[in-house]
Amino acid sequence: MPRSALTGTRIRERRMALGLKQADLARTAGISPAYLNLIEHNRRNVSEALLARLAGALAADPAALAEGAESALFEGLREAAAGATAAETPPESDRIEEFVGRFPGWAALLGARQARLAQLERTVETLSDRMAHDPHLSDSLHEVLSAAASVRSTAAILAETEDIDPAWRARFHANIHADSERLAEAAEALVAYLDASAEGETGLSSPQEELEAWLAAKGFHLAALERANPPDPDTVIAGAPELATTAARKLALAHAARYRADALALPLEPFRAALAEHGPDPARLAQVFGVGLPVVFRRLAALPADAGGRPAGLVACDGAGAITFRRPTPGFALPRFGAACPLWPLYQALSRPMAPLRAVVEIAGRGGGRFLAYAFCQPSHPQGFDGPQVLDAWMLILPEPGPAQPGDLAVGSSCRVCPREACAARREPSFLAAPD
Amino acid sequence: MGKRVLLIEDEPNIIEAIGFILARDGWQVATHSEGTEAIEAIRRETPDVVILDVMLPGRSGFDILSEMRADSGLAHLPVLMLTAKGQVKEREAAERAGADRFMTKPFSNAEVLASVRELGGVA
Numbered sequence: 287m288p289r290s291a292l293t294g295t296r297i298r299e300r301r302m303a304l305g306l307k308q309a310d311l312a313r314t315a316g317i318s319p320a321y322l323n324l325i326e327h328n329r330r331n332v333s334e335a336l337l338a339r340l341a342g343a344l345a346a347d348p349a350a351l352a353e354g355a356e357s358a359l360f361e362g363l364r365e366a367a368a369g370a371t372a373a374e375t376p377p378e379s380d381r382i383e384e385f386v387g388r389f390p391g392w393a394a395l396l397g398a399r400q401a402r403l404a405q406l407e408r409t410v411e412t413l414s415d416r417m418a419h420d421p422h423l424s425d426s427l428h429e430v431l432s433a434a435a436s437v438r439s440t441a442a443i444l445a446e447t448e449d450i451d452p453a454w455r456a457r458f459h460a461n462i463h464a465d466s467e468r469l470a471e472a473a474e475a476l477v478a479y480l481d482a483s484a485e486g487e488t489g490l491s492s493p494q495e496e497l498e499a500w501l502a503a504k505g506f507h508l509a510a511l512e513r514a515n516p517p518d519p520d521t522v523i524a525g526a527p528e529l530a531t532t533a534a535r536k537l538a539l540a541h542a543a544r545y546r547a548d549a550l551a552l553p554l555e556p557f558r559a560a561l562a563e564h565g566p567d568p569a570r571l572a573q574v575f576g577v578g579l580p581v582v583f584r585r586l587a588a589l590p591a592d593a594g595g596r597p598a599g600l601v602a603c604d605g606a607g608a609i610t611f612r613r614p615t616p617g618f619a620l621p622r623f624g625a626a627c628p629l630w631p632l633y634q635a636l637s638r639p640m641a642p643l644r645a646v647v648e649i650a651g652r653g654g655g656r657f658l659a660y661a662f663c664q665p666s667h668p669q670g671f672d673g674p675q676v677l678d679a680w681m682l683i684l685p686e687p688g689p690a691q692p693g694d695l696a697v698g699s700s701c702r703v704c705p706r707e708a709c710a711a712r713r714e715p716s717f718l719a720a721p722d
Numbered sequence: 723m724g725k726r727v728l729l730i731e732d733e734p735n736i737i738e739a740i741g742f743i744l745a746r747d748g749w750q751v752a753t754h755s756e757g758t759e760a761i762e763a764i765r766r767e768t769p770d771v772v773i774l775d776v777m778l779p780g781r782s783g784f785d786i787l788s789e790m791r792a793d794s795g796l797a798h799l800p801v802l803m804l805t806a807k808g809q810v811k812e813r814e815a816a817e818r819a820g821a822d823r824f825m826t827k828p829f830s831n832a833e834v835l836a837s838v839r840e841l842g843g844v845a
Contacts, residue, residue, distance in 0.1 A: 428777060431806035432733055435827035439739035442831045447746070454742065461735040 292387050293337070294328035296351050300344045301326075314343040328387030331380065348689065359386065361619045362397035364651075364703040365404070368716070401622070405492070408623050426476045433469035437462055495622075496534035497541065498612055500526050506597070506613050507590045511546045512554045519543045541611075545588065551577050552585045561586075566598070566684060568660050569642060579642060579662040583682040587613050599657075599683030601632055605676065617655030618683050619699035627698045628711040632681035635661035639677060646686050648694040650706045656694065658686040723748035725842045728769035730754045730786070731804065732778055736827075740773070743831050744838065757781025761789055764796060771842045773834075774821075776805040776812070784819045791820040800841035804829065 301311050312322040316339060324330045332340070334348075341348040360382060367377045378385070386393040440458045444450070450458075500523075510522050519542035529535045552575055564570045568582045575582075587600035599615030612620045620626070626633075635643045643661040663679035698704030701713045727744055731737055732755045741751045754763040757778035764772060772790075776783035783803060790796040803821040805812055816824040823837045839845075 428806045431827045432736070435806070435829060436733060436735040436739065438828040439736060439743075439831055443739055443742055446831075457738070458742075461738060465735055 292328045292383050293332055293352050294326045294330075294383070294387065297332075297340055297344070298326035300346055300351065304344060306344075311340070311343055315339040328383050331383065347687065358614070358619065359393065359397045361699065361703065362400045363393060366396055366400040368702050369400070369403075404623055408492070422479065423476075426472060426479065429472040430469060430476060433465045433472060436465040437469060440465070493531055493533035493537050494612075496529055496531060497537045500528035500534075500538060501541070501613070503528060505591050507588050508542060508545050509590070511542065511549050514553075516546050516549060519546055544584075548581050548584050548588070551575070551581055557585055558589075568682060578664065579660075580664050580678070580680045583660065583662070583680045586682060601626075601630075601681045601683070603632055603636060603679050605636070605678075607633060607636065610678075615657075615683050615685070617685075618649055618657055621700040624700065624702075625713070626700055627704065628713065629695065629697045629709070630681065631659045631661035631695070632679055635663045635681070636677060636679040637663075639663040639665040645695045646691070646693065647697045648690050650696065650698040650704050656686045656688065656690060658684045660684075723844060724750070725771070725844060726750045726752065726767065726769040727771045727773060727838060727842070728752045728754065728764060728767045729773045730757075730760050730763070730778065730783070731773065731775040732756060733775075739831070740834060743835055747835060747839070749838070749842075755779075757783070757786060760786045761793075761796075764790065764799070769799070771838050772799055772801045773838065774801055774803050776803060776807075776816075784815060787816075787819045787821060802834070802837050802841060 301308070308322050308326070309319045312319040315322070315336060317325075317336065321330065325332055332352075337348050337352060341351055344351075363382050363385070364379070367379045370377055440462050444455065444458050444462075508522055510517060511519070519539055522542045523529060523535060523538045526538070529538050557571075557575075560571055560574050564574065566586060568579055568586065571586075572579050572582045583600060587598045589597070591597065597613070597615060599618050599620075600611065600613040601609060601620055602611035603609050607625065609620070609626065614620045631643045631645045631647065635641070640663065643659075645659050645661075646656065647659050648656050659681055661679065661681040663677055666676050666678065667673055668676060696706060696709075698706055698709070701709075702716055704712075704716050706712070707716070725748075727749045729737060729740055729744075729751060731740070731753070734755075737753050737755070741753065744751050752763075752767040752769065754760055754767075755778075758780035760774075760778070760781065774783045774787060778786075783805075787801060787803070790799060790801070800822045801820070802823040802825060803816045804825055804827060805816070806827045813824055822841055825834065825837065
């Protein structure tokens with residue numbers, strides 16, 4: 287039976303697994319059996335203090351009871367609520383768990399609609415941005431209009447001037463000829479350009495999303511490239527149904543090529559052996575194999591799904607902070623669009639290239655968890671001394687058991703849906719009220 | 723008629739076409755094809771009317787027009803602006819910069835001629 291996302295259901299499951307009666311658990315936790323029943327059926331939220339008492343009585347980790355495997359759905363619903371305008375009736379945002387529990391179908395539909403809405407908004411924004419700022423488009427249009435102006439003006443002269451000098455007539459004919467060629471070429475280029483880019487932006491998903499769907503289907507593990515003599519990256523992506531657009535295939539090819547290089551540098555079996563010996567300590571592993579930290583991070587996040595272990599999450603961003611790679615892990619929400627939480631170790635690492643960072647982070651909100659994050663920013667100069675410095679930052683996300691400690695770094699997923707009101711790095715108001 | 727027009731435009735075929743129309747109408751036509759020395763050209767040619775393209779190599783037509791309006795010797799000159807984009811934004815920018823008339827490409831020869839005649843005070 288799939289693990290429930292809901293705290294109440296988990297409490298109930300755990301209680302029943304231990305053979306405890308509702309009355310007994312309720313008494314131990316200091317609440318009435320009727321209230322416990324409401325909690326178990328997800329009709330009431332559980333405060334942190336009460337959760338700690340219930341967890342104690344159930345000999346369970348409070349985080350394990352509270353964590354949401356479907357936090358993506360919760361995140362989506364929070365975003366939908368954040369998008370509600372002042373004119374609309376505000377949603378009961380403190381009763382999300384109850385809503386999901388009572389109406390899983392409606393909740394899933396709302397979550398899916400929100401995802402689609404966010405996608406469409408982004409498409410519209412990209413398209414109108416292009417109209418305003420795309421220099422190629424702008425130049426093409428200018429070319430077309432200039433050539434058309436010349437043709438129109440010259441043709442009008444020829445048609446309307448009665449006693450035109452033969453030398454002038456010949457000159458104007460030649461001009462029209464040249465400008466018509468120009469016009470035809472410019473129009474063709476414009477059509478080709480718009481055709482090619484429409485595919486990527488008005489399709490159902492962005493190329494990055496298609497890449498992630500493909501990787502998710504493969505568990506982020508490309509077994510074909512783990513062999514001793516791995517094939518060309520092209521063969522791995524050929525025929526993948528998730529990669530519908532050219533742009534997605536290009537991204538997938540780049541990913542596969544990098545994966546292949548990583549697998550050659552850190553072959554699977556020796557890597558697993560080292561992992562068993564040293565534990566998931568990226569710095570140690572990097573030293574043992576003589577490679578950089580980003581390679582180790584990627585290999586840890588590309589391990590095949592083993593029974594029991596939770597997969598490592600991995601996030602990468604470029605020098606502008608834009609997220610370029612996403613392997614989500616339950617409890618650590620990675621925003622789909624827009625900027626993430628500025629307090630992520632990923633961004634701290636970005637501002638300090640080559641300095642490795644490690645921090646225990648606590649994600650704000652229901653469904654969030656506690657994680658050990660390693661981060662590292664790799665600078666490179668692909669065009670040598672004359673070219674720009676290109677930054678590539680990576681953050682590995684591993685689960686960190688145990689209750690929250692004072693030294694934990696408090697982060698969120700994105701300001702808009704984060705409940706941490708007093709955060710120093712808050713960029714925009716959250717729609718959520720202060721946390722309980 | 724004896725009136726002079728200075729055409730500041732970088733498209734050679736457009737220069738030929740407009741120049742032909744205006745010359746036929748009795749205008750003395752001078753031309754200049756880029757932006758960086760356009761102001762010098764205006765001072766040198768002493769036109770009665772200026773036709774100024776917005777997109778010029780080296781310097782934008784808006785820049786040139788602003789400098790003209792700031793210069794006591796050139797501020798009075800009537801200016802017809804030509805542009806390849808017709809959005810409201812461009813029109814407003816042209817008015818703010820001080821253009822007397824604004825025309826988008828592709829333009830009609832008859833309209834250009836009529837505007838130039840009007841700006842030059844020709845009946």
